Amino acid sequence: MTTLIIDDEAPARxxxxxxxxxxPQLEILGECADGLSAVEQIQARQPAVIxxxxxxxxxxxxxxxxxxPVVPRVVFSTAYDxxxxxxxxxxxxxxLLKxxxxxxxxxxVGRVLNHAAQPDAALQRLLQRLETSRAAQPAAPTPATYPPRLFVPQGPRLVAVPVDTIRWxxxxxxxxxLHTTAGQHLSNLGISALQERLDPQRFLRIHRSVLVALDAVRELERDGSGGFYATLEGGRVVRVSRSHADSLRPLLG
Incomplete structure (x- = not known):
């Protein structure tokens, strides 16, 4: 497991x-003495833990x-509790409190090694941390509160997926x-939880199992039973259930 040591004090490093x-399970890749170089080195070397x-x-x-964009496992080391x-x-x-x-x-170190074998709970906490502001959010979200990117697990890491790239x-x-312009990503959040994180002015739930980006819809066709078939960019066809059809009617003009 590779690691970087990041601290502005040489004795602490x-x-x-x-x-x-x-x-010996942990291989030191290097040291950083400030935040800006830390970002650069983490992105370049991709350590498993910092x-x-x-x-x-x-x-x-x-x-x-x-x-x-990719967050490794983190051990904070500071003199401030x-x-x-x-x-x-x-x-x-x-x-670690100095x-x-x-x-x-x-x-x-024991916790780090154990965390490597069982990362899911901590990943979920970090997802929630990175996707929301540290400040308290209002009960009724405004467009400004919707995150511009979502974080999904990829092995022991988290990868940022820009919301603008999500098609459905x-x-x-x-x-x-998540079906994006660059490929697919498996989120450890359910579709309802993701719906809460996506701007409803840009994304619509059209079926209990499908959420689409409005600007990805290329064609709508009635299915004869009160619902629709929606053709998305790329040719993918998804069904709009009758219970969700009202949300798409404004697009019909």
Whole structure:
């Protein structure tokens, strides 16, 4: 498992490097001393886990995560205890409060290795963290609150899918498949949860198992029973159930 050490204090980076020497399972790719270089190195080297300080020049640890299209496992390492709740809300594997000893560090590494085998719960927490603002959201969402991208699991990582590229969404049991201009992605959110995250001015539920982007609809044909067949860009035909037909009638002119 590869790792980067990110901290603006050289002694702190040295301690992490020394403690990691006890764990040959973790390969150190390098070190970063500020938030901007951290973003660059994480994107270039794609480590499996990062040891991340919070208060750094350029960008904070939280701002580093917000700029990443793919988010690795995160262990926060900081001298400030007031960020612990926000760190775990962000899906952190652990929160190391400086100063810490080898025993506490070993506990953290154990959690990292265990997390590698069972990533789903933490991925879900991180999905929720990255797709919403840290500020409280209003009860009735406004267009500004809808995220411009969704994060989907890809192995142990999360990959950003721009909402503008989504053409339609299909239920897949408790999950959903995002059909995009670049391919397909399996989301670990169900279609109803995804519907809440997508702007209803741009996406419509046309069937209990299908959600479409309005600008992807190329043709509508009545099915003779009160519903429609919708032809999407690319030629895909999906059925609009009678219970959802009213939502598409405005498109008929």
């Amino acid at each position: 040295t301690i992490v490097r020394q403690y990691l020497a006890d764990f 040891f991340l300080d919070i208060q750094m020049p350029g960008l904070t640890g939280f701002e580093v995560l917000a700029r990443l 007031q960020f612990a709740l926000s760190a775990f809300e962000a899906g952190a594997v652990d929160y 100063p810490y000893d080898r025993a506490r560090f070993a506990l953290t 969404v299909e239920a897949a049991g408790d999950y959903a498949t």
